Amino acid sequence: xxxxxxxxxxxxxxxxxxxxxxxxxxxxxxxxxxxxxxxxxxxxxxxxxxxxxxxxxxxxxxxxxxxxxxxxxxxxxxxxxxxxxxxxxxxxxxxxxxxxxxxxxxxxxxxxxxxxxxxxxxxxxxxxxxxxxxxxxxxxxxxxxxxxxxxxxxxxxxxxxxxxxxxxxxxxxxxxxxxxxxxxxxxxxxxxxxxxxxxxxxxxxxxxxxxxxxxxxxxxxxxxxxxxxxxxxxxxxxxxxxxxxxxxxxxxxxxxxxxxxxxxxxxxxxxxxxxxxxxxxxxxxxxxxxxxxxxxxxxxxxxxxxxxxxxxxxxxxxxxxxxxxxxxxxxxxxxxxxxxxxxxxxxxxxxxxxxxxxxxxxxxxxxxxxxxxxxxxxxxxxxxxxxxxxxxxxxxxxxxxxxxxxxxxxxxxxxxxxxxxxxxxxxxxxxxxxxxxxxxxxxxxxxxxxxxxxxxxxxxxxxxxxxxxxxxxxx
Numbered sequence: 474x475x476x477x478x479x480x481x482x483x484x485x486x487x488x489x490x491x492x493x494x495x496x497x498x499x500x501x502x503x504x505x506x507x508x509x510x511x512x513x514x515x516x517x518x519x520x521x522x523x524x525x526x527x528x529x530x531x532x533x534x535x536x537x538x539x540x541x542x543x544x545x546x547x548x549x550x551x552x553x554x555x556x557x558x559x560x561x562x563x564x565x566x567x568x569x570x571x572x573x574x575x576x577x578x579x580x581x582x583x584x585x586x587x588x589x590x591x592x593x594x595x596x597x598x599x600x601x602x603x604x605x606x607x608x609x610x611x612x613x614x615x616x617x618x619x620x621x622x623x624x625x626x627x628x629x630x631x632x633x634x635x636x637x638x639x640x641x642x643x644x645x646x647x648x649x650x651x652x653x654x655x656x657x658x659x660x661x662x663x664x665x666x667x668x669x670x671x672x673x674x675x676x677x678x679x680x681x682x683x684x685x686x687x688x689x690x691x692x693x694x695x696x697x698x699x700x701x702x703x704x705x706x707x708x709x710x711x712x713x714x715x716x717x718x719x720x721x722x723x724x725x726x727x728x729x730x731x732x733x734x735x736x737x738x739x740x741x742x743x744x745x746x747x748x749x750x751x752x753x754x755x756x757x758x759x760x761x762x763x764x765x766x767x768x769x770x771x772x773x774x775x776x777x778x779x780x781x782x783x784x785x786x787x788x789x790x791x792x793x794x795x796x797x798x799x800x801x802x803x804x805x806x807x808x809x810x811x812x813x814x815x816x817x818x819x820x821x822x823x824x825x826x827x828x829x830x831x832x833x834x835x836x837x838x839x840x841x842x843x844x845x846x847x848x849x850x851x852x853x854x855x856x857x858x859x860x861x862x863x864x865x866x867x868x869x870x871x872x873x874x875x876x877x878x879x880x881x882x883x884x885x886x887x888x889x890x891x892x893x894x895x896x897x898x899x900x901x902x903x904x905x906x907x908x909x910x911x912x913x914x915x916x917x918x919x920x921x922x923x924x925x926x927x928x929x930x931x932x933x934x935x936x937x938x939x940x941x942x943x944x945x946x947x948x
Contacts, residue, residue: 477559478547478932479540480909481599482918484568489520489560502526502541506534513570517541517563524558532673533566536599540565547932568917569869571832571884573602573677574908576900579609579688580710580891582628582655587897589668593940594905596672598912603669604744604886606679607657610687610707610715614656615678615737619729620693627688629654630706633895636853638709648708662737677796678738681746682727683717683780690715696723698754698761710892712749719755719764719776724783731787742811743788748798750777778804802827813886815840822871825881832884838867839887839911841903842894845945852902853893861947862923865910887911901943906930909937 477486502524510516510529515537518525526541528534540563548556574595576583595603607614613627632648657665666676690697691704698718707713717723734743755761755773765773778801785795785807796811799820812829814821815836824831836843836857843857869885887908894900909930912918927947937944 477544477561478929479543480929480933481912481916482921482929483540483563483565484917484919485562485564487562489562504534504538506531511566514564514566515540516565517544517561519544519558519561521560532601535596535673536565536567539597539599543933543936546936567599567915569882569884569915571602571886572600572912572915573604573832573884573886574600574904574911575604575606575679575834575886575888575890577606577609577889577891578614579606579612579681581895582612582614582653583891583897583900584655585657585661585665587900587942588665590897590940590942591900591904592665592669592672592674594908594937594942595674597936597940598908599916600908600912601673602675602677602884602886604677604679605665606681606744606890608680608688609685610713611710612654612656612706613688613692615662615680615734616656616658617730617733618659619733620726622692623689623730624656625692627692627706628656630708632708634709638711646709654706659733659737666738675740675742676738677740677742677744678734679744679746680727680730680734681744681748682784683719683777684748684750685713685746686717687713687715690717693726696726698758712751714751714753716750716752716754717780718758719761719780724780727784728787731784732791735787735791735793741792741794742796743793744796744813745781745784746798747777747781747801747804747806748815750800752776775805778806781806796832799824802829811883815888818868818871821882822874822878825874825878828881830881830883832886833869833882834886834888836888838863839885840890841887841907842890842892845903845907846948852899854903855890855893859907861907861910864907865913865923865926867911867914869914885911885915898943902945905937905942905944906934906947907945909933 504526507527512530513533515528515533526537528537548558551557613623617623630653632650633653635647635649669676687707691706694700696717697715752773755776788795799812799814802824812824813832813834814824815834818835821831821833842855843859844851844854845860870879870882889904
């Protein structure tokens with residue numbers, strides 16, 4: 474591929490060597506949506522007659538404009554304030570429909586203004602999905618009018634564990650003594666959704682359930698399996714045994730929450746979590762055991778699938794579709810659920826073999842809370858090691874799948890879990906430029922040498938700087 478700093482690289486790019494167009498940096502190209510291209514396809518033709526951008530839809534035309542802007546930016550100065558753009562033809566379309574990033578704002582709250590910058594970064598990289606992890610044990614971040622204590626109480630924790638839990642006795646744990654929290658009003662969230670939509674990005678909210686619900690149970694103890702015990706919003710990480718009970722009133726609570734969520738987020742997809750849900754309290758609860766017997770279930774773990782099916786009715790009523798983490802495959806989840814494979818690429822294979830459309834999000838390749846350099850010199854991270862080159866080498870589709878099974882892989886997603894990311898500076902450092910490498914794989918860019926990718930990436934970093942978001946310098 475020619476040395477043109479476009480990230481992610483177009484799938485087809487040809488250059489007419491020695492031919493140049495003097496172009497207006499403000500953009501004098503002809504732009505058209507046409508019927509003879511697919512909805513995701515676009516073309517850029519730069520000839521002696523000028524520049525023309527065509528696409529099969531408005532979203533695809535946005536991708537054409539993003540690519541053309543990078544082409545203009547990399548051009549050489551010419552006369553009259555114009556630039557010399559090489560004569561090129563680009564024929565491009567993404568390989569995957571779901572090209573996403575998950576942002577966890579539950580462990581550490583991130584201001585709305587920063588979320589908007591993240592959306593700008595996604596648009597720069599031609600990604601189209603922001604998976605918004607809004608609730609967890611450590612904080613509830615979405616305003617729900619029917620249940621105001623979710624944000625009055627559940628959005629705030631008294632303090633936060635300093636350092637890691639692992640390898641330390643509980644008596645050695647220390648806390649920062651600082652109250653942490655925050656939430657988004659409905660108006661905030663609608664602004665985020667509208668801002669993303671203008672850039673061709675879908676915001677998929679996640680209400681994680683029936684586990685990872687300690688913040689909600691703190692606000693409303695009757696939701697838990699030990700309602701006489703007043704919990705605190707969780708101040709440590711890891712998995713909490715405090716999960717939702719399986720009473721009818723709790724099912725109705727979740728349905729009411731989801732109805733308000735659907736009113737805020739127009740996305741076709743709603744993520745209901747489903748990961749890391751211990752059953753220990755259901756095994757100890759008389760009410761849960763009674764429900765298990767009524768349903769004829771042999772194991773308490775099966776209550777999760779029943780609970781999910783009950784609350785999913787709200788999504789069906791609203792014409793929406795359930796997304797869940799890969800544990801859902803083991804809980805008799807609805808067959809039309811989209812599965813997000815996080816525990817490994819092999820879990821993605823299991824999901825597609827069970828007939829589910831699947832988003833590949835394996836922790837071994839695209840978890841950006843992992844270290845990207847020597848832990849001795851890097852900021853504290855959760856562990857493991859995913860350097861930039863490993864992201865660039867990521868294979869989205871497991872090669873062992875049949876063609877029919879491969880067709881069920883609808884896309885891929887990288888994750889930012891924020892246990893050890895207390896602010897936007899640290900999020901940017903962990904996210905970028907690994908997101909740039911991920912975008913190449915999500916788009917389906919031609920796989921070249923890693924050195925060639927770095928050649929395009931270095932000037933691309935200036936674009937990230939202009940958005941105003943931090944990134945880790947290249948080694």
